[in-house]
Amino acid sequence: MAPQLDGFFKQVDTDADHFIERLRKAVAIPSISAEPERRPDVVKMGEWMANELKSLGASVELRDLGEQPGKPGLHLPPCVLARYGNDKNKRTILVYGHYDVQPADKSDGWATEPFDLTVDDKGRMFGRGSTDDKGPILGWLNAIEAHQKAGIDFPVNLLMCFEGMEEYGSEGLDDLIVAEAKKYFADADAVCISDNYWLGTEKPCLTYGLRGCNYYSIEVSGPGADLHSGVFGGTAQEPMTDLTRLLGSLVDTDGKIQIPGIAEQVAPVTKEEESLYDNISFTMDNIHESLGSKTTIFEDKKSTLMGRWRYPSLSIHGIEGAFSAPGAKTVIPAKVIGKFSIRTVPNMEIEKTNEAVYKYVNDQFAKLKSKNTMKVYEQHSGKWWVASPKHWNFSAASKAVERVWGVEPDFTREGGSIPVTLTFEQATGKNVLLLPMGSSTDGAHSINEKLDKRNYIEGIKLLGAYLHYVAEEPQQ
Amino acid sequence: MAPQLDGFFKQVDTDADHFIERLRKAVAIPSISAEPERRPDVVKMGEWMANELKSLGASVELRDLGEQPGKPGLHLPPCVLARYGNDKNKRTILVYGHYDVQPADKSDGWATEPFDLTVDDKGRMFGRGSTDDKGPILGWLNAIEAHQKAGIDFPVNLLMCFEGMEEYGSEGLDDLIVAEAKKYFADADAVCISDNYWLGTEKPCLTYGLRGCNYYSIEVSGPGADLHSGVFGGTAQEPMTDLTRLLGSLVDTDGKIQIPGIAEQVAPVTKEEESLYDNISFTMDNIHESLGSKTTIFEDKKSTLMGRWRYPSLSIHGIEGAFSAPGAKTVIPAKVIGKFSIRTVPNMEIEKTNEAVYKYVNDQFAKLKSKNTMKVYEQHSGKWWVASPKHWNFSAASKAVERVWGVEPDFTREGGSIPVTLTFEQATGKNVLLLPMGSSTDGAHSINEKLDKRNYIEGIKLLGAYLHYVAEEPQQ
Numbered sequence: 048m049a050p051q052l053d054g055f056f057k058q059v060d061t062d063a064d065h066f067i068e069r070l071r072k073a074v075a076i077p078s079i080s081a082e083p084e085r086r087p088d089v090v091k092m093g094e095w096m097a098n099e100l101k102s103l104g105a106s107v108e109l110r111d112l113g114e115q116p117g118k119p120g121l122h123l124p125p126c127v128l129a130r131y132g133n134d135k136n137k138r139t140i141l142v143y144g145h146y147d148v149q150p151a152d153k154s155d156g157w158a159t160e161p162f163d164l165t166v167d168d169k170g171r172m173f174g175r176g177s178t179d180d181k182g183p184i185l186g187w188l189n190a191i192e193a194h195q196k197a198g199i200d201f202p203v204n205l206l207m208c209f210e211g212m213e214e215y216g217s218e219g220l221d222d223l224i225v226a227e228a229k230k231y232f233a234d235a236d237a238v239c240i241s242d243n244y245w246l247g248t249e250k251p252c253l254t255y256g257l258r259g260c261n262y263y264s265i266e267v268s269g270p271g272a273d274l275h276s277g278v279f280g281g282t283a284q285e286p287m288t289d290l291t292r293l294l295g296s297l298v299d300t301d302g303k304i305q306i307p308g309i310a311e312q313v314a315p316v317t318k319e320e321e322s323l324y325d326n327i328s329f330t331m332d333n334i335h336e337s338l339g340s341k342t343t344i345f346e347d348k349k350s351t352l353m354g355r356w357r358y359p360s361l362s363i364h365g366i367e368g369a370f371s372a373p374g375a376k377t378v379i380p381a382k383v384i385g386k387f388s389i390r391t392v393p394n395m396e397i398e399k400t401n402e403a404v405y406k407y408v409n410d411q412f413a414k415l416k417s418k419n420t421m422k423v424y425e426q427h428s429g430k431w432w433v434a435s436p437k438h439w440n441f442s443a444a445s446k447a448v449e450r451v452w453g454v455e456p457d458f459t460r461e462g463g464s465i466p467v468t469l470t471f472e473q474a475t476g477k478n479v480l481l482l483p484m485g486s487s488t489d490g491a492h493s494i495n496e497k498l499d500k501r502n503y504i505e506g507i508k509l510l511g512a513y514l515h516y517v518a519e520e521p522q523q
Numbered sequence: 524m525a526p527q528l529d530g531f532f533k534q535v536d537t538d539a540d541h542f543i544e545r546l547r548k549a550v551a552i553p554s555i556s557a558e559p560e561r562r563p564d565v566v567k568m569g570e571w572m573a574n575e576l577k578s579l580g581a582s583v584e585l586r587d588l589g590e591q592p593g594k595p596g597l598h599l600p601p602c603v604l605a606r607y608g609n610d611k612n613k614r615t616i617l618v619y620g621h622y623d624v625q626p627a628d629k630s631d632g633w634a635t636e637p638f639d640l641t642v643d644d645k646g647r648m649f650g651r652g653s654t655d656d657k658g659p660i661l662g663w664l665n666a667i668e669a670h671q672k673a674g675i676d677f678p679v680n681l682l683m684c685f686e687g688m689e690e691y692g693s694e695g696l697d698d699l700i701v702a703e704a705k706k707y708f709a710d711a712d713a714v715c716i717s718d719n720y721w722l723g724t725e726k727p728c729l730t731y732g733l734r735g736c737n738y739y740s741i742e743v744s745g746p747g748a749d750l751h752s753g754v755f756g757g758t759a760q761e762p763m764t765d766l767t768r769l770l771g772s773l774v775d776t777d778g779k780i781q782i783p784g785i786a787e788q789v790a791p792v793t794k795e796e797e798s799l800y801d802n803i804s805f806t807m808d809n810i811h812e813s814l815g816s817k818t819t820i821f822e823d824k825k826s827t828l829m830g831r832w833r834y835p836s837l838s839i840h841g842i843e844g845a846f847s848a849p850g851a852k853t854v855i856p857a858k859v860i861g862k863f864s865i866r867t868v869p870n871m872e873i874e875k876t877n878e879a880v881y882k883y884v885n886d887q888f889a890k891l892k893s894k895n896t897m898k899v900y901e902q903h904s905g906k907w908w909v910a911s912p913k914h915w916n917f918s919a920a921s922k923a924v925e926r927v928w929g930v931e932p933d934f935t936r937e938g939g940s941i942p943v944t945l946t947f948e949q950a951t952g953k954n955v956l957l958l959p960m961g962s963s964t965d966g967a968h969s970i971n972e973k974l975d976k977r978n979y980i981e982g983i984k985l986l987g988a989y990l991h992y993v994a995e996e997p998q999q
Binding site: 081215216244258260262269270271272274275276277278279280281282283284285287288289291292293294295296298299300301302334338339340341342343344345351354355358359360361362363364365366367369370371372373374375376377378379380381386388390415416417418419426427461462463464490491492493494495 | 734736738745746747748749750751752753754755756757758759760761763764765767768769770771772773774775776777778810814815816817818819820821827830831834835836837838839840841842843845846847848849850851852853854855856857862864866891892893894895902903937938939940968
């Protein structure tokens with residue numbers, strides 16, 4: 048029997064402005080985990096979340112994760128663990144999200160103050176963290192509140208795990224998840240994470256696969272200190288010369304990785320897989336719009352989706368230690384660190400990929416015959432993940448999407464990584480579902496990050512409806 | 524007949540402490556031209572110079588240079604123009620220097636207070652501006668005073684031009700030099716600038732050449748905003764991929780510029796020139812020490828000096844718009860600007876060099892077959908300068924060095940640029956000599972800038988002796 052959801056939905060609509068105000072308060076706290084000087088704001092945000100949860104009747108713990116590795120004296124923000132409901136006759140769903148955000152400064156090019164939620168006449172709610180991931184985590188709180196106000200029994204026990212370091216490598220979280228898998232999280236029947244995005248702007252999706260990510264540094268050093276290019280240009284071997292040559296050898300304009308031993312590890316495409324792509328709601332116009340340009344590698348939908356989901360990619364992110372400001376400076380940087388990463392897919396192995404990268408970069412450097420010193424090393428890595436989309440966790444979510452949005456969701460994979468997905472799956476042994484709230488145009492890590500009001504409000508309904516369907520799905 | 528200089532030299536020795544006190548007073552005024560909030564101190568320093576000159580009997584004008592371009596409401600510090608002596612039977616020498624200094628703050632790592640001249644037991648006088656350029660410009664004043672006290676006739680008419688914006692692009696100066704070339708500077712017979720350094724620490728040099736500098740940007744853009752490499756890696760053509768390939772194609776590890784049309788413009792080495800290098804007081808140990816490493820392109824002195832002075836070099840300075848902080852960020856930068864410069868030498872032409880650079884970079888980009896947009900353009904340029912070291916201006920200075928230091932000076936060029944040198948030469952049509960006071964270890968733009976007491980006191984003698992030899996050199 049389909050769950051009775053009209054009362055809940057109506058309550059969400061009634062409280063829409065209240066829920067937007069809650070998001071405004073959350074966005075106003077600049078909880079940037081990558082900037083040590085902002086750490087007090089990250090902690091403040093964690094405490095704010097805990098207080099909101101307590102006021103809704105949840106039991107809450109702020110878990111201390113200790114000092115940040117490599118940063119003596121800098122404490123990690125707490126992990127917020129919470130439980131709402133403890134009824135043995137109900138299923139228990141563990142949800143995860145994060146309350147920290149990417150860096151943002153008006154001067155980066157934001158049209159509005161990044162920490163002042165600004166709603167325009169199209170219902171776009173601009174603000175850092177609006178879609179990544181404050182909107183989605185508040186979605187769970189809002190769903191609880193709407194049930195309380197409408198007097199509707201909450202259909203499941205909800206376990207919540209909200210961390211404050213997601214945008215900086217989820218420091219300390221894996222250990223906590225592993226430690227709590229058979230304790231705090233022991234009765235979880237399934238896991239749901241809302242921290243990704245629709246493939247486009249009109250049709251919701253459920254996500255069952257993610258690429259992994261191996262992140263590398265190439266460090267080239269020579270002189271003892273930065274040099275004046277007038278005095279030393281033409282006499283010293285310059286680290287930047289070597290580094291740009293190395294970075295320029297990694298990948299070509301069409302994204303073809305030049306490192307032997309990568310493509311060889313990729314699982315071949317099956318006929319069944321190939322047929323899946325045709326029905327997915329996605330057009331080249333979608334990617335051109337989200338790119339803001341037509342500078343795609345491929346001209347067709349299937350190649351583009353495969354390029355994003357099921358093939359590895361290599362991106363060069365930048366250089367540390369060189370001149371990076373506007374204007375002109377005639378410096379020869381003494382030590383420069385190039386950063387790049389490889390998105391990994393089944394059946395690539397982290398170690399095998401590292402070996403291939405190290406060998407290639409070392410070989411390329413040897414060809415330069417440079418007197419400078421070069422080191423290539425992994426900064427961090429996370430494995431790819433693929434789940435079974437036929438599990439009741441997914442069928443419940445699929446029915447909830449149909450109920451709220453009136454369409455069947457696309458079953459998609461993602462090009463990005465949410466390493467915690469794999470950690471939850473491995474630690475709990477339960478099915479993990481990715482249930483996105485925002486759309487492809489939200490610009491999670493960019494300037495002018497936004498969440499559409501429609502996605503937020505209907506998203507609250509979707510999270511609540513999902514829990515009702517979860518309660519009714521037969522065991523498989 | 525060699526000039527009688529003993530009385531002058533003795534007076535300089537007698538007044539050594541007094542001259543150091545004068546330098547102490549000058550260093551105490553933090554005349555940092557790059558910091559608008561310090562502008563009153565720069566003006567104060569200009570007025571202090573004017574008063575010192577007046578008390579020595581010079582006629583002085585403080586020339587208003589108007590507002591600083593691009594900084595409405597911020598006035599440029601005055602240019603101090605002064606004349607000492609107006610005897611038609613004497614030669615007139617125009618000297619240039621600057622009374623502003625680089626930024627300095629104790630917290631940058633200074634061992635002493637940067638604006639408190641501190642003399643250690645090795646006679647090193649630490650303080651911002653001690654060697655660049657307050658010591659040298661006070662050298663002229665001290666030479667005048669010693670002549671007066673010793674009752675010795677001053678051998679030339681001295682025209683002085685001391686500016687207050689040298690460390691910030693000499694704003695406003697070029698126009699003044701051109702305007703006054705046939706007015707205030709009309710009777711100058713030669714120009715002498717003391718604003719560079721010995722090649723080493725033991726042997727004085729006279730400098731007759733400087734490299735020029737063409738500074739370029741390569742801008743590659745594609746997407747409308749920065750992208751997440753998980754979501755877009757493998758589907759978008761990435762500007763950083765293209766830019767690193769372009770930057771990596773410019774120059775090799777051994778400094779060989781890969782751009783056709785550059786080497787072709789370089790004047791061939793003559794036998795006469797080649798023989799000059801052997802006698803120059805410079806060793807590979809010197810460059811290894813100043814580099815702080817052994818990562819030189821060449822293993823021998825001659826190639827190293829030629830690499831610094833008489834061949835062009837290309838340095839890659841950095842990338843604007845990419846990720847440049849420590850740590851890991853999985854961004855695909857939307858627009859990146861690579862910065863590089865070419866140090867230019869005779870007979871390279873600015874425009875011809877630009878054309879060669881533009882053609883090469885455009886050709887390399889075309890090979891990438893990228894959909895991204897690329898622009899290459901010049902940020903600024905300044906021409907190289909080479910004077911005739913056989914002019915009487917140089918032979919007078921050479922004799923003065925021999926007299927004061929007991930050695931023949933090295934005739935050197937410099938790898939860097941002092942753009943005002945060329946402006947004086949072109950505007951006045953007269954020979955320009957660079958006559959350094961400080962040594963290679965003075966650290967002009969670094970923390971712990973210093974001038975050795977010996978270089979200061981013997982330097983005052985050198986400037987005075989130079990004027991005496993100038994008075995006696997036959998016209999060529």
